[in-house]
Amino acid sequence: MTEKQIGLEGSQSKGVKALITGITGQDGAYLARFLLEKGYTVIGASRDASIARCHNLESLGIREQVVMESMAMNDFRSVIQVLRKVLPDEIYNLAGQSSVSLSFEQPVETQESISIGTLNLLEAIRFLDSPVRLYSAGSSECFGNTETPADEDTPFRPRSPYAVAKATAFWQVANYREAYGIHACSGILFNHESPLRPERFVTQKIIASACRIANGSQEKLHLGEISIYRDWGWAPEYVEAMWLMLQQDRPDDYVIATGETRSLTEFIDHTFSCLNLDWQEHVQTKTALRRPSDIHMSRANPSKAMIDLGWCAQSKMHDVVGMMVANYRGNKKDSGIRGTT
Numbered sequence: 001m002t003e004k005q006i007g008l009e010g011s012q013s014k015g016v017k018a019l020i021t022g023i024t025g026q027d028g029a030y031l032a033r034f035l036l037e038k039g040y041t042v043i044g045a046s047r048d049a050s051i052a053r054c055h056n057l058e059s060l061g062i063r064e065q066v067v068m069e070s071m072a073m074n075d076f077r078s079v080i081q082v083l084r085k086v087l088p089d090e091i092y093n094l095a096g097q098s099s100v101s102l103s104f105e106q107p108v109e110t111q112e113s114i115s116i117g118t119l120n121l122l123e124a125i126r127f128l129d130s131p132v133r134l135y136s137a138g139s140s141e142c143f144g145n146t147e148t149p150a151d152e153d154t155p156f157r158p159r160s161p162y163a164v165a166k167a168t169a170f171w172q173v174a175n176y177r178e179a180y181g182i183h184a185c186s187g188i189l190f191n192h193e194s195p196l197r198p199e200r201f202v203t204q205k206i207i208a209s210a211c212r213i214a215n216g217s218q219e220k221l222h223l224g225e226i227s228i229y230r231d232w233g234w235a236p237e238y239v240e241a242m243w244l245m246l247q248q249d250r251p252d253d254y255v256i257a258t259g260e261t262r263s264l265t266e267f268i269d270h271t272f273s274c275l276n277l278d279w280q281e282h283v284q285t286k287t288a289l290r291r292p293s294d295i296h297m298s299r300a301n302p303s304k305a306m307i308d309l310g311w312c313a314q315s316k317m318h319d320v321v322g323m324m325v326a327n328y329r330g331n332k333k334d335s336g337i338r339g340t341t
Helices: 003-009 026-037 055-059 076-086 100-105 107-128 161-180 202-214 235-246 264-274 303-309 317-328
Strands: 017-021 041-046 067-070 090-093 133-137 184-189 221-223 254-256 283-285
Touching: 017 026, 017 076, 026 041, 026 055, 026 235, 067 076, 076 107, 090 107, 100 107, 100 161, 107 133, 107 161, 133 161, 133 235, 161 184, 184 235, 202 221, 202 264, 202 317, 235 254, 235 303, 254 303, 264 317
Parallel strands: 017 041, 017 090, 041 067, 090 133, 133 184, 184 254, 221 283
Antiparallel strands: none
8 A cells, every 4th residue: 555545545534425326336336345444425326226236235245335326327307316415525437338249239228328327427517516526437448459558648449339438428527527627537447357247248257157167067168259358457456446536636537457468368268277177178269259349459558547546456367367266166265355455
């Protein structure tokens, strides 16, 4: 922990209220736990709070500590009503369709859930003239292929409907910050994983299949393109970076990543090696599972976050795989699921 983080750790957070959209997802759940441990009052927003699936909050043991509110992100009236009722000090906007693959099948839903939702939050903050601070979840997908490590000044070249929507939201945040002086920032997060990932994400699909095979399953793991390269980090660490961004006097955007790029083939190999298996005996690639367009190389330069926020990733790809395998096999102690850094 750096001197800057120690100073922030000692700041008063009692009585601070945070509203988290997308609280039922991986990042939302870990962020809720992180803020609760700092003494925050945490309010979660869901389209229909009465039927929201809160299994991630339950798995972290914090469901009863979170207040849920119904809020439709694509409905401006709904957004402004909740903000008036809650009067949050900080808003963490993590809502929206989160699957790159699914965005090719649902491009309109993806665009609306991400960009319209972000715009409604920004406009509600402006309309209420509220001093609230806003964090908005960006994505490394906006950069497209990055042979040279991407930083905050790297141009966007999105290659999916998801990335287009995230790029739109990013520039909305930048515009409202510059035009209206709103304390708003975007975290451009590279891939970050955890046991809370559902199996529709390729990393958890690999972990789950490999563990079932190790337990005797005769299944084959079917994957699309496996020669892609990504920067994989540990999700519980990344939510701390979100919080640190909102503690700065001046709002700004930050790339959050490990700075280490590995191939999906290496991710697969290390997963099966952890289970004493040879992945080539159990994995089959299928052209039908490939995306219409994909990012081959994803490299990051997170040095600005280290300099300004005092944040750097502690867990790299091999650590992430080990913790996810340990969790799936029931060894929570070795999975790191309770740790935030």
